[in-house]
Amino acid sequence: MHIPLTHFAYQSEVDCPIEGPIWEALSERTARDVIIEVTEKASPVIVASIVNRDRSGASTVILDNYVFTTVTAREALTKLLPLTSWRGFLLRVRTKLEPSWGEGDDGWSIDDSVRLAWLVRQVLRATQPTALESLDHVLQLGDTSGGYEVPEEVPKALLEAADLADASEVHPVASVSLNRTAERA
Amino acid sequence: MIRSRSTVKVDAADRVFGSGEQAEVTWAVVDSGIDRTHPAFADEDGVSRVVLEIDVPQGLAAIANPADNYGELNDDKAWQNFLKAANVTNQPRDLRIGTDRDDHGTHVAGIIAAHARNVRAPHPNSPEAADLPRTVRGMHPSTRIVDLKVFDEFGEADDRTVMTALAFVRWFNYRPRLVEELGDVGPIDGVNLSISLAFDPRQSACGWSPVCQQTTKLVESGVVVVAAAGNYGFQKARGKILGAGFDLVSITDPGNTERAITVGATDSSEPHRYGPIGISSRGPTADGRHKPDLLAPGYAIVGPAVGGRWTALTGTSQAAAHVSGIAAKLIARFPEFRSRPDRVKRALLDGATDLERLPDYQGAGLVDALRTMQLL
Numbered sequence: 001m002h003i004p005l006t007h008f009a010y011q012s013e014v015d016c017p018i019e020g021p022i023w024e025a026l027s028e029r030t031a032r033d034v035i036i037e038v039t040e041k042a043s044p045v046i047v048a049s050i051v052n053r054d055r056s057g058a059s060t061v062i063l064d065n066y067v068f069t070t071v072t073a074r075e076a077l078t079k080l081l082p083l084t085s086w087r088g089f090l091l092r093v094r095t096k097l098e099p100s101w102g103e104g105d106d107g108w109s110i111d112d113s114v115r116l117a118w119l120v121r122q123v124l125r126a127t128q129p130t131a132l133e134s135l136d137h138v139l140q141l142g143d144t145s146g147g148y149e150v151p152e153e154v155p156k157a158l159l160e161a162a163d164l165a166d167a168s169e170v171h172p173v174a175s176v177s178l179n180r181t182a183e184r185a
Numbered sequence: 186m187i188r189s190r191s192t193v194k195v196d197a198a199d200r201v202f203g204s205g206e207q208a209e210v211t212w213a214v215v216d217s218g219i220d221r222t223h224p225a226f227a228d229e230d231g232v233s234r235v236v237l238e239i240d241v242p243q244g245l246a247a248i249a250n251p252a253d254n255y256g257e258l259n260d261d262k263a264w265q266n267f268l269k270a271a272n273v274t275n276q277p278r279d280l281r282i283g284t285d286r287d288d289h290g291t292h293v294a295g296i297i298a299a300h301a302r303n304v305r306a307p308h309p310n311s312p313e314a315a316d317l318p319r320t321v322r323g324m325h326p327s328t329r330i331v332d333l334k335v336f337d338e339f340g341e342a343d344d345r346t347v348m349t350a351l352a353f354v355r356w357f358n359y360r361p362r363l364v365e366e367l368g369d370v371g372p373i374d375g376v377n378l379s380i381s382l383a384f385d386p387r388q389s390a391c392g393w394s395p396v397c398q399q400t401t402k403l404v405e406s407g408v409v410v411v412a413a414a415g416n417y418g419f420q421k422a423r424g425k426i427l428g429a430g431f432d433l434v435s436i437t438d439p440g441n442t443e444r445a446i447t448v449g450a451t452d453s454s455e456p457h458r459y460g461p462i463g464i465s466s467r468g469p470t471a472d473g474r475h476k477p478d479l480l481a482p483g484y485a486i487v488g489p490a491v492g493g494r495w496t497a498l499t500g501t502s503q504a505a506a507h508v509s510g511i512a513a514k515l516i517a518r519f520p521e522f523r524s525r526p527d528r529v530k531r532a533l534l535d536g537a538t539d540l541e542r543l544p545d546y547q548g549a550g551l552v553d554a555l556r557t558m559q560l561l
Contacts, residue, residue: 021387035344035395048255059249061345062257063352064402066395068249068345177388177395182335182342184217184289185381185413185437185502 001097001155005144007117008135014118017084018076018176023122025178026073031058033179036067036080042172050164051079068179073126076176077119077157082165083173089115094162097155123154186296187318189453189482193507194555195324198514202558208520210513211236211329212297213376215350216290217342218280218334223291225299225321225489226330234298235330236370237274239353241346242337244271258349264356268366280491282340288490290334292498293379295489296506297513300326304495317487317495324510324554325517331373335380344382344396347439351376351399355406374516374523375409377509378445379502381416381437384471391471392441400442407524409516411509412440413501414449414477415466433545435466436476446512446530447476449548450483450504451540456551460542465501468545478530478548479537481507508533511554519561536560 025032036051038044044062051069052060060069071080082090092108093116124132131151138148190196219226221235228234247270248256248263257263280287301321333353335346358372382396389395404410415437419430440447449466452459461467462484468476483504490496515532516523522532536557537550 019387021385033343033345035348037395044259045255045257052254059246060255061245061249061349062255062259063349064259064399066348067255069255175389177344178385179344180382180385180438182344182347183381184336185379185416185500185505 001150002147003117003120003150004147005139007113008121008139008148009144010114010117012114014115016115016119017086017173018081020122022076022176022178023073023126026071026076026126031070031072031075033068033070035177035179036069037174037176038065038067038172039174040065042170047083047172050083051075053079073123074157077123078160078164080173080176082161083168083171084176085171086115087165087168087171090158090162090165093158097159120150120154123157124151127153186299186323186486186488187321189486189507190322190324192454192456192482193324193511193552195511195514198554198558201555202518207327207517208523209327209329210325210374210517211331211371212509212513213331213333213354213373214290214294214297215333215335215347215376215378215380216293217287217336217340218278218290219294219330219332220278220280220291220489220491221332223295223489223491223493225295225301234328235294235332237272237367238278238332239268239271239334239350240273241271241333241335241350241353243273244268245346245349247271258352261360264353267353272367274367282338286491287336287340288496288498289379289502290332291491292488292496293377293502293506294330294332295323296486296503297323297377297510298326298328298330299323299489301489324507325514327517328510328513329370331370342380344394347378347380347382347396348399351403354408355403358406358408373408375411375509375512376403377506378410378412378439379505381413382439384436384438384441386471392443392474394438394441396439397442400439400445404444404526407526409512409526409529410439410442410445411505411512412442412445412447413505414440414447416464416500418461418465418467419463431463431467433467434469434471436468436470437466440466440476441470443474444527444530446508446533447478447548448501448505448508449477449480449546450499450501451480451551452484453482453486456480456482457540460540461546462499465504475544475548478534479508479552480504480540480547480550481552508552511552511557514554515558515561518558532557532561
């Protein structure tokens with residue numbers, strides 16, 4: 001998977017339902033407690049089942065339209081993001097997971113390019129921080145004419161996410177937030 | 186609590202309105218747990234007015250069995266199971282974090298409902314000893330207290346435990362009275378939230394975090410919710426620039442909830458002179474609403490502590506507890522306001538005393554029990 005370096009140069013905010021601070025807090029090794037808000041029309045039971053698929057030992061509780069659980073960065077990408085409003089974006093990403101990078105076809109837009117670069121950056125931060133450091137080093141040199149070869153684990157996870165997005169017809173997750181610590185006031 | 190009772194004119198309200206026939210009022214304290222054996226909570230027969238004790242982390246742990254795929258708290262059966270695991274009423278409690286006693290919940294509950302006679306400080310030379318009269322009364326001493334302990338044995342609480350506690354109150358109030366299991370407890374008229382969760386605008390809109398949404402649902406269900414504004418008004422001196430260190434837009438969750446009654450802290454005896462104390466969080470909210478709603482005493486408030494002790498604590502926690510107690514008094518005197526939390530909030534704001542500070546520092550002003558009740 002090859003992404004033009006210019007796409008990483010955009011600093012604008014993206015509309016990801018799993019916001020930057022959550023990716024920052026996640027890492028591959030340490031799971032973090034999160035609160036998943038499920039849309040009114042969807043079932044939190046289905047969301048809990050999907051998140052807990054192929055894993056054991058996680059404490060998951062459903063309260064009203066919320067699911068309390070723990071996720072790693074990879075699980076956030078492969079199990080949560082496909083259930084959000086980024087479902088369609090992940091399906092479009094799948095069409096791009098090929099060696100030659102093109103733009104402007106299959107409904108792909110410049111916004112999608114920015115989203116993908118942003119998402120790759122978040123995933124690298126959580127799972128391969130040294131790879132992100134290398135990317136930032138290249139960007140600091142100022143020559144953005146080339147491209148960046150994304151470590152193969154990332155497209156593999158994106159494909160997995162796209163498969164789940166394909167399997168679900170709606171996006172049941174409204175938002176994801178970190179479980180915050182409360183203090184005595 | 187001693188001086189502040191007259192500061193918020195609870196003593197005057199008691200004289201004017203008397204202690205005649207009043208409705209029973211029950212208030213939940215979502216906090217670190219309450220020492221129910223403290224003499225401050227004993228009624229005339231020596232029975233504790235802390236009528237129900239729920240250990241929320243313990244209940245959640247029972248529901249979230251890792252052996253199962255997930256646990257649900259969405260039906261009667263699940264809540265009954267939660268209650269079975271979490272109900273620690275009358276069990277011996279160890280309200281400590283490590284070797285320290287955790288006084289916070291006991292203190293807050295005492296401001297609302299303490300009534301202790303023949304009070305003696307355990308250490309005659311302690312600072313609070315000089316302040317202790319023989320009788321100590323909270324804002325509305327006949328209030329029955331439900332202890333919703335959300336802090337665990339490590340002294341930690343989070344969004345989940347607080348949200349679960351709030352949802353529990355909704356479930357509890359819509360159930361037919363659980364006389365068989367719990368005795369005649371409730372319904373719960375109000376909830377005190379002397380807790381604070383940092384608001385992160387990158388994760389949710391202000392007032393719309395999951396815990397704020399749960400707070401709103403609880404108000405919609407007819408329960409008065411009083412929340413501390415937070416203690417982030419002044420963090421620390423930043424250089425020598427005048428005003429540096431004071432933070433506007435420092436209200437925390439669940440105080441950011443629009444329909445909660447959000448309370449900042451003022452001095453216990455001279456609120457007109459001092460206005461909000463330094464640490465008391467200031468508004469506006471990040472989305473531009475005026476908060477806090479009210480100020481109440483929150484500086485060096487003497488109240489009950491774990492193990493039969495008395496101690497002085499400072500913060501918006503203590504301020505919120507004053508307003509909870511006054512709201513309880515209002516409902517006891519005017520029971521038609523039960524299940525009308527927005528009307529109770531309006532009454533408290535209408536009756537407040539203007540301290541001539543900016544709205545985002547004082548809200549409507551200092552809570553005033555007498556004027557509030559006279560206006561009704």
